[in-house]
Amino acid sequence: MMRKMEERINQNSNLLSPNKVISKSTYIVLYLLLGVALGYGLMLPLMENDSAQHATMAMQMAQSNHYWEILKGGGDYLDKPHMHFWLSAFSFELFGYEVWAYRLPALVLTLLAGFGTFKLADLLYQNKNTARLSALMFLTAQAIILSLHDVRTDAVLTSFTILAIWQWTYFLKKKALIGAILGGLFTAFAYSTKGIIAIAVIGAFLFFMVLYKNYWQRLLSWKLALGLVAFILGSIPMLYAYYLQFGMEGIEFITYGQATGRFSGEDFGGASKNDYFFYFHTLLWAFLPWSLWFYMSSYLKIKNWNKPKWIEVSSLGATLLFIVAMNFSQFKLPHYLNIVFPLMAIFTASTIVEIFQNYRSRIPKAFQITQYSIAALGLVLLAFLGLIAFPLESIPVIGILLLTLLLLIVLFIRSNTRLERTVVVSAGFILFTNIYLNTTFYPQLIEYQAGEKLGKVAARNEIKAKDLYMIDGQYSWAMDWHIQGTTQKTSLMELRSKTEPFWVMVYDKHPNDIKAANWSIGKSYRVDNYRITRLNKDFINPLSRPEVLSDAWLIQFIPE
Template identity: 45%
Template structure:
């Protein structure tokens, strides 16, 4: 195999097909509470009310994340109906854009198409990216357009063509309209890191960049107009500054995190199965730039490594941290990791890849044991065809582990194949069973099957069950307990029911668990009943 080729065309096609099946299978997983179901309900309100200027969380104005994700989801629902697939389609398309942009930027930086494909596959295999395609929040839109904007900015620097800086500005605008200033941090640090090493300052800072600024301003104007329409000047101040300051200081958030290494150890699972290779590469290439005194060398680039260090340092000082904040950086990390693997391959660093391979095998077989425990914990085969396909992919994975191809290619291929096998199982066998513990969906199914009058159903204020809203396809009114009338139906969690003062009868009930916060006690079948709560549909008596 040539030194500029790590994965054969047959391997590339197989892996792309495998990831396509993984991502498409994720479209059909029931929505998870809280954030994904909440965001779906907020987009549903836009679609049902034909109101795209006002954004609400339940009955309350929502002054937090910008509109773009909700707009795209709402448009999709207008086209394809109120269902989980329609909600997820925009996220899937944005991640496809992210994979394509990752490939093209890698090719632009390194002049190697095989490296570009490898980077795209590493992006698609990242566990946090796969999660973002079915546990959909704002991150998929952010991720796709962040890397698209970076690619277009670098292309503009290299070619000086006006069209690319205009596209870069528009891509930045869409990313900004999905999550706010954090997107500008990733994009600007990436471009700055590229210029810092390439020294092409004048090719960026010239009169043509004005066109990029104008296209950015045009691109964000719908979002700013919507904020001003609903919240006035305070809304614009919030998205331009207040939102990011609040997250950095932790002001207004229930939980803060002072762990400055939070994002560094989060990447260990978020960038699986290539996180170990990535971190080895970070320390190796950081040493290279230090020892070379940052002198420009042919074949080297600083965009990916520089962006990683700068973004991680800034994000680490934030008082409010969540794992998915890193998603927008994953495409950059994928390019860096692919380039580093090619670097090891070209320089025949066999000892290093052998050590990495042994550790990767430990990760793979430990994960397989973990999946075996999950099978023991959650019985049932929801989709027999996908069950058989998953078994075949796992068999192929084990077969390829003992193959005789060179270790560099095997590391890349087996690791990606591992990501496909694991997520096929999770998407088609684990999550469909796990989501049955979301009682709000069970109650929605009861209401739909018994054709209860939905206009007579309420929720207590601040006791929301978002998935119930979405699966009954209505914005269930929130109400205070004292305002309920005899005959009203109320969705209520057991915690609120304990303090209920009105006479009632139970119409239906379901076990409930916050499945996005799994615990060992819940995963243990013997201890699971003690971890479950209840959600009820009750009827107010006279």
């Protein structure tokens, strides 16, 4: 009788097979849906500030063919290093000045980072189930999908960082020379993307690994020395560029000044500077749909920390050390978290596979309930957005969303394990959401970005950068993108001396507010404007939205 009971339990308990946790067909469909979301995101207009700003800076680099200097508008740019701008500028050289060409390097590198996450997880755990789930978790994290259309330096930084950790781990575990050389090069590329923060994350992971695996002797290897040489050689182009443009001040800045300046908040602002839990609550949306799983997994592992696995000490330890340290920074932005998402994905996936294999425990059910709850609450919010705030209007898009929903329902029904069903609900929810966002929400949202709409008007009117001005320190990177030049910045007093027709783009002013007595107005265009990267409830609510909108004008003045 006991034998029959055991057989029945094994048949109905959703015990995970060591070779088949989530079917191949499920992964294929989920990645196809990811491709749909990313494909639409690739074609979205550029959002201000950073994405449009970085695109115009890379465009200026390609136009001038001055790859050794970075300019922001017409002035020197002493902030982020060169790698992201180099890659986008090279892409422009190959494909022209297209929004998708700007995003392409970040997309390709992020997909490589997904592969690197898979390979690192497999190297650490020798478990394909964990490796596959790790890659899926990383690539479907909300902030990662967002970073591939609102492209900044962080997509490139995250990619090179995890590729470096993978190769350095390969060197330490297998004593492989190629791992040391590629680890050094990828570390250099990450350093050349956003500075010393990459070295800190890579170093933290490897430190815990060396400490708990007692790999100290391997640090004396000649192969490691060659890896360090590769790092130095890989960093030289970026250091040389800083030296050419800024002299020793540039070298000092990128070696320590940038990191200490951002950490102390010097020359930067940030409303979150006194919030020492900023990244812990930011994580709740940024790592969706896996954020609660990460927190629950962390709790369980820390609670049972009497016999820690060195793998978990490295991944969780490096992640928590980074988050805690960054919470004391006086300058915080949500996308700074992205760099540790691959490590979080590996830690969470390994814990989840382990938990769901324990079919006698009630814990898997608790983990399942959290994901179903997230999806249910998310769909309620999505219904509000899709029906009221930013309604679905395109019949083809509605068809794509219905087909997506149908595919996810089929996957759910055909799932053979509790984990597979839960992953389908979780990843399916975030992919369905991002298909809606990239096909409907963001296109409608960008209609309120004045620089985008007026930039298209300027391009249609063939307005040249030399004839277009902005006053009172205002700017629009989207405008610069569309006219493929740098809008001139000036004062109203200086404009009054002009004798030839010119154009002005201005925020929050009526044409009559700046019109001189001896000017006549030619063409003029007015659009609504809102800072779309800072959404609030009044803007999202269509009834109160008009109250928070401001005016933006593109005006032609003709001196008499």
